[in-house]
Amino acid sequence: EAGVVQSPRYKIIEKKQPVAFWCNPISGHNTLYWYLQNLGQGPELLIRYENEEAVDDSQLPKDRFSAERLKGVDSTLKIQPAELGDSAVYLCASSPIYRDTLSFGPGTRLTVL
Amino acid sequence: QQPVQSPQAVILREGEDAVINCSSSKALYSVHWYRQKHGEAPVFLMILLKGGEQKGHDKISASFNEKKQQSSLYLTASQLSYSGTYFCGTEKQGAQKLVFGQGTRLTINP
Numbered sequence: 025e026a027g028v029v030q031s032p033r034y035k036i037i038e039k040k041q042p043v044a045f046w047c048n049p050i051s052g053h054n055t056l057y058w059y060l061q062n063l064g065q066g067p068e069l070l071i072r073y074e075n076e077e078a079v080d081d082s083q084l085p086k087d088r089f090s091a092e093r094l095k096g097v098d099s100t101l102k103i104q105p106a107e108l109g110d111s112a113v114y115l116c117a118s119s120p121i122y123r124d125t126l127s128f129g130p131g132t133r134l135t136v137l
Numbered sequence: 138q139q140p141v142q143s144p145q146a147v148i149l150r151e152g153e154d155a156v157i158n159c160s161s162s163k164a165l166y167s168v169h170w171y172r173q174k175h176g177e178a179p180v181f182l183m184i185l186l187k188g189g190e191q192k193g194h195d196k197i198s199a200s201f202n203e204k205k206q207q208s209s210l211y212l213t214a215s216q217l218s219y220s221g222t223y224f225c226g227t228e229k230q231g232a233q234k235l236v237f238g239q240g241t242r243l244t245i246n247p
Contacts, residue, residue, distance in 0.1 A: 028178075066139075066224045066237030067179065080234060115178065122233070123167070128178035 025050060028129035030116050036135045042104035045132045049097070049118030056093055057126065058101050059115040067115055073099065074122065103134075111136045138163060140227045142238040149215050149245050157210040157241045159225030168201050168208040169226040169235060172219075179224060182210075187230070212243070220245045 029048040037043050049056050054075050059067035070089065072080040075096035084091065088107070093099040103110055113133050117126040140161045149155055159168060167186050171179040185201035185208060196213040208227075212219055222240040229236075 064240070066226075066240050068237070069234065123228070125181040125184065126169075126171075126179075126235075127181070128171075130178050 028116055028118055028127050030114075030129035030132055032132055033130060034133050034135075036137065037106055038137050039108055040105040042102065043106050043134065044100055044102045045114050045116075045134075047099045047101070047116030047129060049099070049116070050127055053118035053120050053127070054096070055119045055122050055124070056099050057117040057119075058091060058099070059117060059128075061113045061115055061131070063112075070101070070114075072122075106134075106136045108136050110134060138229075139236055140225055140238040142223075142225055142241050144241060145239070146242040147244070149243070151217055151245055151247055152214050155212040155215055155219075155243060157212075157223050157225075157243070159208045159210070159227065159238055161206045161227050161229070163206065163229045165201075165203070165206050165227050166230045166232075167228045168199075169228075170199055170208075170210050171224045171226065171237075172221045173224065173240075174221040182223075215243075215245050217245050217247065219243060 031046050056073040058070040061067045071084045071091050073093045076093050091101045113131040115131045116129040140159050143158045169184050170182040173179040199210045201208045222242045224237045224240050226235045226237045
């Protein structure tokens with residue numbers, strides 16, 4: 025079984041630039057999550073999808089962050105414009121259903137200069 | 138509300154035992170445990186549900202004390218491969234949100 029795929033693995037941008045991250049979950053996993061992980065901290069949930077519906081986006085800073093999951097499979101997380109404080113690892117995870125075990129992708133390490 | 142893990146870090150020699158605790162101030166529905174090695178994705182270890190039994194596999198087990206809203210992860214006769222940061226994730230009853238603790242860094246030396 026292929027794992028969760030994320031790209032790019034690393035991204036360096038200047039502040040105020042836009043950036044996008046892509047995630048392909050495990051086949052058949054209906055629930056998809058985007059997490060933010062700062063250095064030395066645990067993952068923090070940004071948004072959770074059930075199929076194509078965003079069921080929990082209460083932690084997503086909507087003034088600059090947006091996400092979509094077209095057709096209930098792949099997902100894209102976008103930041104526009106990026107700020108210095110956005111430097112972190114962005115993890116995508118999926119699970120067959122909610123409350124099941126999470127399978128995490130390798131993450132995208134974002135550095136904002 | 139973020140669960141509190143203790144200790145924040147621990148260093149052991151191979152073969153020694155370790156206990157990592159995870160506490161919440163709210164009534165919990167479930168506790169999840171994950172391990173993350175440096176530069177890698179977190180990997181699932183186990184889930185403990187309210188009213189469920191103590192879980193375990195190999196030499197790693199965990200318990201869930203519902204009265205104290207606390208979970209403990211037990212690593213017996215630690216191996217070098219156990220090194221990494223351990224995160225607990227808790228779900229409050231009725232919250233439908235998994236919140237991770239700040240992590241416990243475990244270092245196993247030969």
